[in-house]
Amino acid sequence: MEWSDLRIFLAIARTGTLGGAAKRMGQTQPTMGRRLRALESALGQTLFQRTADGFVLTDEGTAVLGHAERMEEEALAVERQLAGGQVQLEGLLRLSSSDWFGTYMLAPVLAEFGRNHPRDCVELLTDSRLYSLPRREADLVFRITPFEEPEIISRRLLRIPYALYAAEGTDIDLGCDGAGLRVITMDTAFAEMPDAIWLKEKLPAAEIVLRSNSREVQAELCRQGAGLAVLPRPLADRLPGITAVRMDDSPPGRDTFVGYHRDMRRLSRLRALLALVVERLAN
Numbered sequence: 001m002e003w004s005d006l007r008i009f010l011a012i013a014r015t016g017t018l019g020g021a022a023k024r025m026g027q028t029q030p031t032m033g034r035r036l037r038a039l040e041s042a043l044g045q046t047l048f049q050r051t052a053d054g055f056v057l058t059d060e061g062t063a064v065l066g067h068a069e070r071m072e073e074e075a076l077a078v079e080r081q082l083a084g085g086q087v088q089l090e091g092l093l094r095l096s097s098s099d100w101f102g103t104y105m106l107a108p109v110l111a112e113f114g115r116n117h118p119r120d121c122v123e124l125l126t127d128s129r130l131y132s133l134p135r136r137e138a139d140l141v142f143r144i145t146p147f148e149e150p151e152i153i154s155r156r157l158l159r160i161p162y163a164l165y166a167a168e169g170t171d172i173d174l175g176c177d178g179a180g181l182r183v184i185t186m187d188t189a190f191a192e193m194p195d196a197i198w199l200k201e202k203l204p205a206a207e208i209v210l211r212s213n214s215r216e217v218q219a220e221l222c223r224q225g226a227g228l229a230v231l232p233r234p235l236a237d238r239l240p241g242i243t244a245v246r247m248d249d250s251p252p253g254r255d256t257f258v259g260y261h262r263d264m265r266r267l268s269r270l271r272a273l274l275a276l277v278v279e280r281l282a283n
Helices: 003-015 018-025 029-043 059-084 099-116 194-202 215-223 268-281
Strands: 048-051 054-057 091-097 120-126 140-143 152-160 162-167 182-185 207-211 228-232 242-244 254-261
Touching (some): 003 029, 099 215, 099 268, 194 228, 215 242
Parallel strands (some): 091 140, 182 228
Antiparallel strands (some): 152 254, 162 242
């Protein structure tokens, strides 16, 4: 039994498909299938039931899962300890943040860091998925929800103000309930975010015409005149063609937190980048 095949097993168990596992592992789908068959052959057990909806763990697969996760944690702990003990600045750092925050907040800081540390390579992953610090999916994570894991070192970085925006030249009459207005808001998966709730409560009669989980997409739709949108001010105030709507009260702001695994606290390049981020962005 090969440990690398157990990593394949874990990826399939977590994604439920060969394609999803292949994307996560950076391998091809046929390779994933071949490695899974090799593992099942070595164990003499069928670990997954193949269904129309994907791969479902069998009883034997469920039994293997707990052992494989503990083996993974030990292997990752070795990697983190060795990486965290590095004193040189040169090397790779993997960051995770939302798309707009990466573009408008982190990119200028990363450009400065790159000029100061030309032998470092920073990889920035921008999507809505919460990357795992214990599994080293990322070394440094920026997000709007606090970190609760005991092994994560984190701090509040800054508070982001929000405002309601419209395309320039749009005649806006908010009225008492927003009747006759068109609005752009978060997709249903993020409908409980504070700004989406505020918009619904502030303009209950407004028509929701478009949804997106991307702030940049929302901003562009707003600029094109598709409707009003609640947007983070560090993003929207830099964009031509949209303007903040004057209101008695503003949408609630959001805190942004940054975190990293405690095993990485001595990593010199991580400390150097974090210090620059805090210097440029913290408030």
